[in-house]
Amino acid sequence: MNPSNTKVDPITLQVISGALHTIAEEMGHVLYRMSFSSIIRESQDIGAGLFDLHFNTLTESEGSPLHIGSIPAYLRGIDACLQGGTWNEGDVVLHNHPYYGASHSPDLCIVVPVFWRGELVAFAANTAHHVDIGAATPGLIIDIPDVFAEGMLFAGIKLYEGGKRNEGLWQYIGHNSRTAKQTKDDIDAQIASALLGAQRMQELLDTYGKETVFGAADQLMDYTEAMMRSRIAEIPDGEYFAEGYLDDDGANRDKRLPIKVCVRVTGDSVEVDLTGSADQVPTGFNVPFEGSTKPACYCAFRAMLTDAALMEVKLPPNEGSFRPIKVTAPKGSIFNPIYPAAAEARFTQCNRMIDLIIKALAPVMPQRVTAGNSATLSFAAYSGIKAEGDYWVFLEVNEGAYGGRPHSDGPDSIDNLMANTRNNPIEDLGMHLPMVCDRYELRDDVMPGAGQFRGGIGVVKTQRLLTDGAITHESERHLDVPWGAFGGTDGAAGRVEIFLPDGTKQDTYAKFSNLRVPAGGGMAYYAPCGGGYGDPLDRPARLVLEDVLDGFCTRAHAFDAYGVVVTEALELDESATMARRTLIRLERRLPPLAEQGAAVVETV
């Protein structure tokens, strides 16, 4: 791996580690600060970093987790189809082909080759989610027949050749997106970010020389790998299983889709085997293997094993964290589709898979896991035609909630697992688009999972269209409820409600394509709530009372699930609570009355 075999001293190593990290952060900063679409500037649905000639990640910015770890797959894909076959100084490559390594087609990748003293030495690259690349329906796509319905596909195309922009391609992009201006300006922001990364890398090479920089980068990857391996080695060897079901593929409503996860731990390596999961589906609800399935598995282990909240210092974010993890998914399965299957709507499957990896490992590492998470996301595309005839398209990412944890409640209303975006300010939306938000707060129609540490509460967000428009929604988990762990109870499933101007409301599926909604109508999204962790009877009554006071828990739920009696005056009745909790414990020890042969008396 190490071309120079230069052993860099530990002090210089730290100096270069900091420098690499700073470059990546600066690249990410420029990208989201400069960009126009809210999915990039607010949600920060981006990734940026530096890569060596073997496509190893030298460093990456803190963008959105799924972008992190996906760029090497893009680079390998580009390698197989690069226009002209060689990299030249001044080239800028545009790439998004899901069968050439892309994470999914809207995540356009911009790559700038880094030349130093006339020689190609590295790549500066970033990815960003674009609002619209001219797919079958505005913004998001689900019910589509194949990858060609996803819109413009770029494979190893040079947007700049030797410093000169390909004006034909640029003009082509301008006529193949519903939000062409935004798309082009956002691509400019990506180019500015990648050029900056290349320049900073050259400056670093000027200071320390190639041998030292790449020698240090190699050592840093080894270091991160060693840290990850030492954590894997702490897990007892063995096979760990979990399974769950996806609601449907967005078109065939009666067919639920299994996800089967086997985590195989051998020494300091781990394999995630997805054999047995559903076959690929005839809609866009498949997951590109290289660009999405693999990075999602990496994300799961980074979050569990090198949990930033439990580490004194962060690991250098590089290729080393990926190396100990092998991912297996049979060709033709939902996690490894065969060309030309569409594979754009891939997020929720990845998040569900991560949640199942956590579930599989929970029995052997209870201190590092959570109870069942929302493990989905709500990705909504709202669109319409402006008065002057142009399209407007707005992409919104809605959050989920976490399951309870070994030492704390599951966080409420927050991006879950692989998602980590920012919401778009409600007021910003109202000022700029014909939409208005009517409700954005915690759900009160259901209770989260009860436990010693309760599950997080999902959010409800209601968006109303002020002109006629259309909505596409990509979500999950209306059927499979987030599980309770170690005695905690299950959370709550998600829900989507469509309402019309006349006030009628109807629940609908988690996934739907280009649903036309008249002015005054809209959608309310209810996120799933997390499962509880640990026995609810072990939650101090005092804390249950606090939750009742704050409206996180109803009095009835406190009584039923926690055995805590809160009076009408909202005070804790300690003796009644003790009696109630004793009774519940007693009941648990006895088999149900029916099994005892007694007559079952219905009580209200």
Added chain:
Amino acid sequence: MARIGVDVGGTFTDLVLEIEGENMGQHRVYVHKVPSTPWDQSEGVLRGILEICRIGGIYPSDVRLIVHGTTVATNITIEHNGAEVGMLTTRGFRDILHIGRHKRPENFSLQFDVPWQSRPLVKRRNRIAIGERVMPPHGEVAQPLDEDEVRAAAELFKARGIRSVIVCFLYSFLNDAHERRAKEIIQEVLPDAYVSCSSEVANVIREYERFSTTAMNAYVGPKTSLYLKNLEQKLVDAGIKAHLRIMQSNGGVSTVEKCSKEAVTILMSGLAGGVMGGRWAGALSEEKNVITVDIGGTSADFSTIPDGKVKIMNPRDTYVGAYPILAPMIDLATMGAGGGSIAYIDEGGAFRVGPRSAGADPGPACYGKGGTEPTVTDAQVVLGRLDPDHFLGGGIEIDAELAREAIRTKVAEPLGLTVEEAALGIIRILNSNMSLAIRANSVAKGYDPRKFALAPFGGAGPLNGVALAEAVSAREVIVPPAPGITAAIGLLVTDMQYEFMRSVPTLLKDVGQPALDKLNRVIDELTALCRERLDDDGVPADNQHFVRIAECRYHGQGFELRADIPEGRIDGERLAAIKASFQAQHKRDYGWAFDDVDVEIVTIRIIGIARTRPLAWPELEDAAGSSPDGALMYERPTIFDDRKTYATPRYDRKKLKAGHELSGPAIIVQHDSTTLVPPGYVAKVSGKGNIHINAQRV
């Protein structure tokens, strides 16, 4: 007259006293340090003031002005002991403060904390939803305010003993009528409560940030206000009739009354003084481009000042802890690095320095107070750069053997290095981390450090100044006259400053006369508010200055940058000038500007300023050709960054005169700071009090 700057730090309260004018004798300046009194900062402040008056030989009643930098508000946020706050908000949006921006603090973590949920500024039980609705984009009322609900909520707060209340309605930046009316009702029910509306505290678009700022204001406000008024009273009781002024986060000073009402504007009071002091030191040498480097025991702060103008942070970046705060703050980068930063080998074998700190207790190993982990200070001692017998003017006894032992066992042996190599490594990693932060605050924002002088101060700054200047390619190093007390000096060199802002989203492309009229009207109104404040402070009209800023973005972007508004009423020509100013700033910040994208003004900000005469530092006596040997204390072996040991002379800064030149290797010692002049560098003493360090010309 006499005036005092008093800056409260974690360990010491620093003071500077300037005496001048009729019947006061010769112009003179005194500096002083007393231990801080964290349980009540005002005790240390008062003691320090009385002592420095005695040192200066004046009566406390001679003091006309006291400018105070305080960490009172900041500490409330760190210790989470602010007021119980009640909140009224639009029905349907009760949990804006709980949801935040729905982004996790960490990308890769399952056990992360969410501070705004686990330690909310306003508990959910005290967030009461009220029927009312103001609509975008023009602020029309879709649902009138339900006054009965407001009254019922106020009664509930009264019953709960809540005396700090905020009103946060959606789109109030477009129409604040509902917020104002709700406030009236609350004040009827709770006449003594601390009540603030979001449109008063931060009248700008973006609900979460506006609500968070308002909530923080209500959280820190009551205690801060109590502290300031208590201090004011103590001064009166001690016979001090001086005006008391407070340093704000934006580097301007303001009155006790204003800072009590808008406590959120002084959350970075303690840090702002340092930056202003650094700028002042540059100005002493007529240097306008300054990078300030303030290094203390546990943290280091960096700021880039181009052309003498202190930069203000983009409002999108102004966080206090985990909470976004839309109050103007000096653009500075803070990192947990200083003399107390601990060096260690992590579980993967990597050599790390900080961010963990040994703090003041037990402190570095060499303090002999039980600390066994090696710190940056221990490394300096091992390298012979800090002399045990002159540490803090001999105020703290240190043991070099303990420093060696800690470095040997914890770092050197595990890495197979000598103790000296390990100590050099500690300094190098620390300086590398700091230089990355300086670069992020300069190069990454479009400023070329080669055009800047680096001003190191704070107790530990001048030890690292030259190394940092080298690392970031700064032009020269300027060590201020009293590095350990520069933040206090900063308090006496800053202007009185008031800011008002309002969101007026306006696209420049199709601006018509009504939109121009509106912009001009908002500018007039905000200017009038500033003028009113300055009038109240008795600032004469000819000393009232107004800085006018349009915060702009390309239409569709989410982040604004500041553009200057030219003098006069806005017309087509001035609009073009605003646009050009924005384009230039965008190019500077991001290396790119768009020609064909429309520009939008989002917020108008007016800053009213009353200029103050900066502290005059007494000029040094001229060396008149004399040799600096008079200041020579002794010579000791010292290891420099080139790994070589040099017999290095120590000079007493007090005895150095204008024009003296010292060739490195040399060390300049003063009461609370030590300046390192490495081999190959020359230090030149300026008559104005600074020391300039430059590479030796070959």
